[in-house]
Every structure is written in C-alpha cells, then in structure tokens.
Amino acid sequence: MVWLVAVIALVMWLLFVLKDARQVKGSKLLIRALLGFVAVASLALLYLEPQIPTARSKSLGIILTENYNKKQLDSLKNLHTSLIEIPYNEDGFRQEQLDSIDKFYILGNGIESYDFWQLHARNTSYLGGNEVRGIIRLNYNERFTLGDSLKILGAYRKPQGTQLILKDPAGTSVDSLQLTTSLEDQLISLGETPKATGMYIYTLVEKDSLGKVQRIDPLPIIVSKKEVLNILMLQTFPTFESKYLKNYLTADGHRILSRVALTKGKYKFESLNRAKGTIYGLTKSNLENFDLIIMDIASYRQLSRSSNGALVSSLQDGLGMFIYSDGNQINTLSSFGFKFKRASQQVLTLPQYPAVTIPSIPYKFIDTPMHEPILSTNSKNITAYSLQGNGKVGTSLLTDTYQLQLRGNAAVYNYIWATTLKALRKKSNVSTWWSAEDIMATADKPYKVNLRSNLKMPTALNNRGNHIGLKQDLTQKNKWSTTIYPKTIGWDSINIQQDPTATHYFYVSDSLAWEHKKAYTTTTKNKAQFNNSAKEKTSLAKITPLNPLWLCGAFLIAMGCLWLFPKWRG
Incomplete structure (x- = not known):
C-alpha cells in the first residue's frame, strides 16, 4: 500500500513539473517544483496516517501486585508525590496505563512472566513485597515406571512447628515429616x-503446631509399565563409570551386551540378563535388536565408515544413543548438533537434590534449536538430546557419577540414569513426542x-474433540508448540488426530x-528480569499518530503560494 501511494504521488x-516547465524557467521552476512536492506529499501522508515517536512524560508508576507491603508503598508516596498507582491482576495491563509513564516500580510478588513483554526495555525496578513463607521449592518425579518410588524434595521457609503429611489417592497417610520452629x-x-x-x-497436607490443617495441595503423578530395554555398551577401555552403570542396569532388569576393546580388532564381550552374544561391526540388521546404545566418544570416533552408516540409518529409524563425554574431543558431538563452551565449574547440582554435588566436565551447553533438555538446573541444560530422525542422541556434562554410589547417594544416581534412559530409549511406531515444563x-x-x-x-485435539492451534518452529519444521487455557479442574489431555496414541x-x-x-x-523471576542490570534502561519512546492539522496546513500553504505565484510574477 505504501509503495502504491508513493508511486501515484x-x-x-x-x-x-512537466506542465510548469513549458511556462516557467530557472529558479522560479525550482520553487514551484518544491511547492508542488510539498502539496502532493502532504496529501499522500494524510492518506497513510503516519506515526511518530514522542518522548514520554517523566512520571513514575508503581505496579501493585499480590502481597505488596503497604508501608513500603506509603514510603514511596512520601518520596514521590506524583506517583501513579497501577493495580495488577491476572488480566494484565491496559496499554494506555503504561504509555504515559517513564519509570516503573513493582511491589509485591511481581507480575507473571508472560506479561514481561509489556515492560520490555522500560525503566523498571522490582522492590519486592511481604516475605513468602511456606513451601517455596518443590521437586518430584511426576512420571515414572512401576517399581520406582515417588520422591518429593523441597524447602519450607520459616516453619512454626509445621507437620507435613503425604497421603495417597485413597486419603491414607503414607509418609510424614515434622518441621521444627x-x-x-x-x-x-x-x-x-x-x-x-x-x-x-497424591496430596500434601500441611498442619500447624496445634494439628489444624492449613493447606492441602495436589501431587499428580503418572505411573507407567516398566520397560525392559536391550542395551548395547561399547567402550575403548573399562572404567568405574561403566562398571557401576552395568550393575545398575542389570539390577533393574535390562538386557545388556557389553563390548570392551582389548587391542585393535580384539574385544571382551559380556552378556547380562540375556543369551551370550558378540557384535563386531555395526549393521542395520544387528542394531535392530537394541533399544539403546551407550558408548564413549573414542568408541564413536573409531567406528568404520560402514558401521557409522548403519548407526546413522538406525538412529533415523528410532534407535536411541547416549555418548559419554569426559571433556576430551567433545567437539566430535557437533555432528549431532551439540555445541559447547568452556566453563569453570567442577561440580553441578540438580534442583531435585540441591544438597548433592555431582562431578562435571568444565563445559556448558550452548543453547541451539537442535537439542532438548533431559536434566537441567536454573534453565541450563545438564543432560540433553538431539533428534536424529525418529531417534535421539544424548550426552551429559556429568561425569564419574559412580561416585554418588560411593558417597551413599544411590537415589540421585538412579534418578539421573533412569531419567536419561527413559528419554532416549527407542519408541516403536511413535510419530510424536510431547514435552512440557510441568x-x-x-x-x-x-x-x-x-x-x-x-x-x-499434525492436528491437535483436546479431550473434548476441539481443535487446538499449533505454531510451527521457523528453523525446525518438525517442532511445534501451543499455548492453551484449560478451564476444568482435574485430569486433561491433548492428542494428535492422526495418531491417537500420542x-x-x-x-x-x-x-x-x-x-x-x-x-x-x-518473585525470583521478577528479580532476575528487572534487577539484572546495573545501569538503567532507556524507556522506549511513545508512538503516536502525526497530527493531520500539520499536513493540512502544509498543503494549504503550498497551494496558496502556487496560486499567488503568477500574481507575484505580474
């Protein structure tokens, strides 16, 4: 539309100009051409209705969110008499509330993360509110297999003789914890x-020191049937890590075929929970018998061209693979879309087990669209996988996890490997994988x-058969996302019309x-978002429509001058 109007103008x-060129010459022609340009441009801009940036007023706004401190608000009012109060609720802001304000203060728990964009590049400070007391952190395994345990870990801020009781779906108490004041x-x-x-x-019941129920919060879980996996382990030399992993996998009932290189072309084989077998070169045929391959980087680098080709083909068909990394030759994993950067950390912790440190290689993942998280902490990946067709290739920053067993942290060790194997295992005839933060x-x-x-x-449907819109990723055509607003309390679901099992x-x-x-x-997200920079952000200018009276005035002045021009000449 803009180009069309510009061409016509x-x-x-x-x-x-061509008409006047026959009658007027020299500088007079130039003046009339400029006046004609002003007149035509004014008409064109009147049609296009342009907008211009204008400076915001220097007023201060205070956003009041849930749990704000009234004394803190009164103190700010005493300091800034012209303070504008903006109540915040689940409906968010009205844009006109924000446009006239140059600087913002946020009081209380803070705004929801999905409303951060409304204050993007605005000069905003988060001042907090009344202290939050109670269960402030909670992690538990939401989905696990039969035989594994539900593990609930977290932190309670400033308890006053509080008792926590875990109840099963029937309402029977199955575990409890007495907190001290x-x-x-x-x-x-x-x-x-x-x-x-x-x-x-399940439910977590919170009682005060007198035994009175204060809160009852839900703990939804999904327990699935345990799967026995066929796993191939390839190593260039035996390590404590592989020894403890084999013991864990064997005790969990998985069928293992282990191959350790002795010299070039000679191997030691070990069969656990399965019939004796050997495997030398990898072929499409012999890899069909396995759900997952676990190998170190050196074993991957030593694969022949034919073995590597068979591996790539099997990955495309759904085979899972995990590659150990000790930090050496880590850039080999770039062929699967992984990128790393040197880091200083020697240990890492999981949010599920914050008190337990785990040895780590001195690298960190560089976020790319190619990989998805398996284990993470503070939004940073610890273990991740990359999709290769229908299969997945995973790797981890964690190393020497067997030390967890030696230190009596078997539960942490089991959690790491159970989560990793579940994410990477082969899934037969599955065309869709779902993921959500919670x-x-x-x-x-x-x-x-x-x-x-x-x-x-893919066509997504909710449990009532209504269509749900999907947004396709611009860089990865097989990646989609959707945001829904569920209404009914209880279990809900989303499925794919072409594949009801997904x-x-x-x-x-x-x-x-x-x-x-x-x-x-x-509160934590608001602190990170709005108190992250030492220097103040410059507020964006306000975009307002150009007053059409200016354009009308310019048009009338230009036309008046053109009308008077012959009279001046006479």
Missing part, C-alpha cells in the same frame, strides 16, 4: 512407592506444550494450589 508531481529454610523429603500403574492424585497447569492460566512430530501437518496428559489445579511456591517462583 511521484507520478502526479512529475506531471505537475526456625527462621531458616528447612529441607523436605517425603516418598512412597505406588503399587499399580495409572494416573493418581505436569500441572492452573485453570484459566496459559499452559505451554511443545511437541516434535514427523507428521507433515497423548499428553496433564492435571489442572485451581489458582490456590501451591500458592506459596508460585509466589516464590514469581
């Missing part, structure tokens, strides 16, 4: 082993779900569930 101006955070550790597969709602959504709040699909145009189950809670944890998380 240019043609009109050229016709005007303290001004410090106390760690929470509760657990239970479900007896059957299915989707269940199994729990909140009613009427956005819940984002990601999926990878080999289908050309279903993502999640639980919808009310807005009061895990209130203290949500408040603490919101």
